[in-house]
Amino acid sequence: MVASSSPRCRVRSALPNLHYGRFSPGPKNSLTDVPGVLCHTQSIIEPATSSHGPINTGVTTILPRADFFHKACYSGIFRLNGSGELTGSHWIEETGLLHSPIILTNSFSVGAAYQGIYEYCIKHYRNEENGEADWFMLPVVGETYDGILNDVSALAVKPDHIVHGITNASADPVPEGNTGGGTGMICHYFKGGTGTSSRIITADLSCSASASTSAPHNSAECPTYTLGVLVQANYGRMRDFRIGGAPIGRLLEEEAQAAAHKQPELPEAQQHAADLSTIAAQKDKKDGSIIIILATDAPLHPLQLQRLAKRAALGLARVGGNAHNPSGDIFLAFSTANEIPVQTVTAGGAAVDPWKPRELGIRVVDDQTINSLFEATADAVEEAILNAVCMAESMTGLGGRTANALPLERTKELMQKYL
Numbered sequence: 001m002v003a004s005s006s007p008r009c010r011v012r013s014a015l016p017n018l019h020y021g022r023f024s025p026g027p028k029n030s031l032t033d034v035p036g037v038l039c040h041t042q043s044i045i046e047p048a049t050s051s052h053g054p055i056n057t058g059v060t061t062i063l064p065r066a067d068f069f070h071k072a073c074y075s076g077i078f079r080l081n082g083s084g085e086l087t088g089s090h091w092i093e094e095t096g097l098l099h100s101p102i103i104l105t106n107s108f109s110v111g112a113a114y115q116g117i118y119e120y121c122i123k124h125y126r127n128e129e130n131g132e133a134d135w136f137m138l139p140v141v142g143e144t145y146d147g148i149l150n151d152v153s154a155l156a157v158k159p160d161h162i163v164h165g166i167t168n169a170s171a172d173p174v175p176e177g178n179t180g181g182g183t184g185m186i187c188h189y190f191k192g193g194t195g196t197s198s199r200i201i202t203a204d205l206s207c208s209a210s211a212s213t214s215a216p217h218n219s220a221e222c223p224t225y226t227l228g229v230l231v232q233a234n235y236g237r238m239r240d241f242r243i244g245g246a247p248i249g250r251l252l253e254e255e256a257q258a259a260a261h262k263q264p265e266l267p268e269a270q271q272h273a274a275d276l277s278t279i280a281a282q283k284d285k286k287d288g289s290i291i292i293i294l295a296t297d298a299p300l301h302p303l304q305l306q307r308l309a310k311r312a313a314l315g316l317a318r319v320g321g322n323a324h325n326p327s328g329d330i331f332l333a334f335s336t337a338n339e340i341p342v343q344t345v346t347a348g349g350a351a352v353d354p355w356k357p358r359e360l361g362i363r364v365v366d367d368q369t370i371n372s373l374f375e376a377t378a379d380a381v382e383e384a385i386l387n388a389v390c391m392a393e394s395m396t397g398l399g400g401r402t403a404n405a406l407p408l409e410r411t412k413e414l415m416q417k418y419l
Helices: 087-097 108-124 159-168 250-260 266-284 304-319 371-391 407-417
Strands: 037-044 053-064 072-083 102-105 140-144 193-202 224-234 287-295 328-340
Touching: 037 159, 053 108, 053 159, 053 224, 072 087, 072 304, 087 328, 102 108, 102 287, 108 140, 108 159, 108 328, 140 224, 140 287, 193 371, 224 371, 250 266, 250 407, 287 304, 287 371, 304 328, 304 371
Parallel strands: 102 140, 287 328
Antiparallel strands: 037 053, 053 102, 072 328, 193 224, 224 287
């Protein structure tokens, strides 16, 4: 097995006969299938200079809704293994509220991302009368480490990148592979990065008191909910990588080692084996991480969203994630169904009295009927990770290290016996 030069495509195009679960994807098969959710990716790729090594990094921006500042979403988080960062997580655990953009980037750029969110909000929400930022917000920033391919010491991500991402977030399909915060990431020793997927789940509104005014976005005859996933995949070993249960990573690793041993006269085989050995040596020091963001328009309360986030671990496990000790496997889920007012005590508004309890009318799914959302979560996470790996292209970065793309043509051949 040698490095792949075949055109990249999503896993459904590469393996159309693979079973992707019982639920159909949305029209874009993307996080942005969830109505109102916006996203933007920026890649920062620069050659080495006298002051820094090669830069291969970026930023992914997710807006739970356009007016994230005033209208919070219910949210929940789950930590499968905690060798990573998700800022703002304490507030989410305390209140179940998300009212910040979600920024995904590299480990050394959390500070710049945090500052960038504040710079955007200061510009747009500062008190016009006295210039004060008299409101409450805790930015949400997640990270994975791209220092094998990217010179993290260059601190290439700046607050301006964050402001740009928030300003330009859209409902377009999310670009995958070497994009956004996933630009320099490695997954199962292959080039990894950003991946996304979605699922459509049929809803039952027969008992909903608010069915006429607050129904899911599809037709009243067949109401549905949408669940979308975005992953920043930077974890795992090749031997553990699986597609549909098939041990593709182990087979490809064995082929690479055998080719280098049996055909030493082939420079390409030798180079690929050397690339694999170099990546393996680096990953053995620090396995890597994965951040998973789940969005849905199903009306879930914070505890249900925490339960949804836990099910992301099932999709990760199917592909071969084992949550090793130095891995940061952190998952966040949010629902856009209910708009929870925030900034009504602060921000000069004083619209409510914080000392007088006030009721809010919200919708919520019956726990007894939540199984399809759990199942769809595992399926969509699995596909999003596979999309990240299938779409990523080979990349050479810091120290001349190369992370090769998954060889799609050989993968198709190996998968024939399993389909």
